[in-house]
Amino acid sequence: xxxxxxxxxxxxxxxxxxxxxxxxxxxxxxxxxxxxxxxxxxxxxxxxxxxxxxxxxxxxxxxxxxxxxxxxxxxxxxxxxxxxxxxxxxxxxxxxxxxxxxxxxxxxxxxxxxxxxxxxxxxxxxxxxxxxxxxxxxxxxxxxxxxxxxxxxxxxxxxxxxxxxxxxxxxxxxxxxxxxxxxxxxxxxxxxxxxxxxxxxxxxxxxxxxxxxxxxxxxxxxxxxxxxxxxxxxxxxxxxxxxxxxxxxxxxxxxxxxxxxxxxxxxxxxxxxxxxxxxxxxxxxxxxxxxxxxxxxxxxxxxxxxxxxxxxxxxxxxxxxxxxxxxxxxxxxxxxxxxxxxxxxxxxxxxxxxxxxxxxxxxxxxxxxxxxxxxxxxxxxxxxxxxxxxxxxxxxxxxxxxx
Numbered sequence: 343x344x345x346x347x348x349x350x351x352x353x354x355x356x357x358x359x360x361x362x363x364x365x366x367x368x369x370x371x372x373x374x375x376x377x378x379x380x381x382x383x384x385x386x387x388x389x390x391x392x393x394x395x396x397x398x399x400x401x402x403x404x405x406x407x408x409x410x411x412x413x414x415x416x417x418x419x420x421x422x423x424x425x426x427x428x429x430x431x432x433x434x435x436x437x438x439x440x441x442x443x444x445x446x447x448x449x450x451x452x453x454x455x456x457x458x459x460x461x462x463x464x465x466x467x468x469x470x471x472x473x474x475x476x477x478x479x480x481x482x483x484x485x486x487x488x489x490x491x492x493x494x495x496x497x498x499x500x501x502x503x504x505x506x507x508x509x510x511x512x513x514x515x516x517x518x519x520x521x522x523x524x525x526x527x528x529x530x531x532x533x534x535x536x537x538x539x540x541x542x543x544x545x546x547x548x549x550x551x552x553x554x555x556x557x558x559x560x561x562x563x564x565x566x567x568x569x570x571x572x573x574x575x576x577x578x579x580x581x582x583x584x585x586x587x588x589x590x591x592x593x594x595x596x597x598x599x600x601x602x603x604x605x606x607x608x609x610x611x612x613x614x615x616x617x618x619x620x621x622x623x624x625x626x627x628x629x630x631x632x633x634x635x636x637x638x639x640x641x642x643x644x645x646x647x648x649x650x651x652x653x654x655x656x657x658x659x660x661x662x663x664x665x666x667x668x669x670x671x672x673x674x675x676x677x678x679x680x681x682x683x684x685x686x687x688x689x690x691x692x693x694x695x696x697x698x699x700x701x702x703x704x705x706x707x708x709x710x711x712x713x714x715x716x717x718x719x720x721x722x723x724x725x726x727x728x729x730x731x732x733x734x735x736x737x738x739x740x741x742x743x744x745x
Contacts, residue, residue: 353381353390360390360406363399372409379409388417395423395439398432403439413444420451428457428473431466436473437690441643446473447512454517462523462539465532467631470523472690474542477509480638480716483628483702510543519562520551528566528582531575536566536582538629546587552594560602561595571599571615574608579615581626589617630693634703635673639685639717642671646682646719663688663708670720676712684708685717 352371356378359367368390371378382389391411394402403423407413414422424444427435436457440446449456461469514522524544527535540546549563560572567587570578579599583589589599597605600615614621659669661681669679680688692705699706700713707714 353378354383356381356390357383357388357393360394360399360402361397363394363397363402365399365401365405368402368405372405376409379406379411380415382415382417389415389423391415391423392417392421392426395432395435396426396430398427398430398435400432400434400438403435407438407442413439413442414448416448416451420449422448422457424448424457424473425450425455425460428461428466428469429464431461431464431469433466433468433472433690436469437686440472440475440640443644446476447515449515449517456512456515456517458513458515458523459517459521459526462527462532462535463530465527465530465535467532467534467538467629468690468693470535470538471631471633471636474509474513475633475636475640477512478542478632478634478637480634480636482715483632483634506543510545513539513542514545514548516548516551519553520549522548522566524548524566525550525564525569528570528575528578529573531570531573531578533575533577533581534629534631536570536578537626538631540581540585541629541632546582546585547591549591549593559605561593561597563592563594564602565591565593565599567591567599567615568593568597568602571603571608571611572606574603574606574611576611576614579611580623583614584623584626589615589619627695627697628702630695632696632703633689633692633705634701634715635685635705635717636689639671639682639689642717642719643682643686646670671717672720673707673712673714674716674718675714676707676710678707678709678712679720680708680717689717 352375356368356371359371379390389411391403391406394406416422422444424436424439424446427439446457457473458470461473516522522544524536524539527539547565549565552563560568565587567579567582570582592598598617600612600617603611603615613619661667661669661684663680663684667681667683669681671682671685672679688708689705694706696702696704696713699711701715704713704715
């Protein structure tokens with residue numbers, strides 16, 4: 343059967359190459375017919391981009407996008423490549439899709455889950471960090487949790503309130519009967535994800551819809567603490583209680599979290615969840631996966647591209663981390679310079695406790711260990727060094743805040 347973007351035989355070869363990680367084959371096919379990047383299997387089951395994202399073949403993902411693949415294309419379930427990458431924890435692919443301005447708020451057709459839900463299902467905290475990057479400003483963490491009071495005509499105050507509201511709406515988006523990403527992470531016992539979600543305004547008191555949920559054995563109207571009690575992870579229950587969860591909330595079945603724990607045989611949770619419990623709740627620091635500088639360097643990479651020039655070894659502006667590319671970003675504060683690739687990798691992967699290096703949510707400078715909250719583009723960076731691939735420069739911006 344033919345395909346509007348080329349013969350089905352070539353399209354299926356590209357699908358196989360994307361699935362198997364055969365970069366040479368994929369490049370050859372796209373060189374012959376770039377339109378194959380938009381090919382989809384019969385019935386719209388999946389595109390080459392979906393297969394490459396699900397398998398974590400980042401170079402092929404980039405190749406397909408540079409040849410015109412739609413970064414927000416859906417398969418028959420309504421899932422995007424971003425959802426597939428988050429499901430399997432391929433953070434490098436998530437990073438590439440974000441650079442091409444994918445739409446992170448899209449939900450699938452089957453259950454209304456976003457990429458954030460898919461990342462939480464399997465505990466991929468690094469993917470959660472990347473997915474929420476556009477909502478977390480590169481500013482001191484305390485500013486995110488400070489009530490903004492002042493002149494309502496102050497434009498910056500309005501912007502900050504809007505940013506906080508957008509972050510809260512996205513993180514607490516309900517799917518599949520009212521289940522949020524926090525419910526999912528708590529149920530599966532992924533403490534790192536629970537901790538990060540709570541730090542970025544996840545609602546500890548949100549309840550599933552009263553008309554039912556797919557987790558009927560827990561009951562409609564359940565909080566994340568009910569789900570954590572079912573999952574049986576002690577640390578998840580402790581941090582939820584430390585952040586304000588109530589032991590006394592009844593779900594629609596009339597069950598307390600302790601009742602759910604008993605039903606599922608989680609007897610070690612009963613002393614903690616009992617209504618009259620006097621258990622000591624430990625103090626939990628902020629998440630190691632909170633990365634405040636990520637948005638700043640992500641925007642620099644989007645605007646300037648990743649095509650850094652290769653410097654000679656005696657060039658004083660060579661990046662001290664990779665020793666290959668010219669520096670084009672600088673850390674605010676210590677002013678140490680890096681190439682945009684190394685800065686983006688650092689922001690995406692670092693999980694060193696911020697108390698050891700500086701402000702909450704900062705990451706350590708690889709040269710002096712100073713806490714970095716934001717990166718700035720160096721004014722001397724040449725246009726040639728920062729040139730974008732054509733498709734990246736002309737891609738449709740992600741509509742994070744639809745009207």
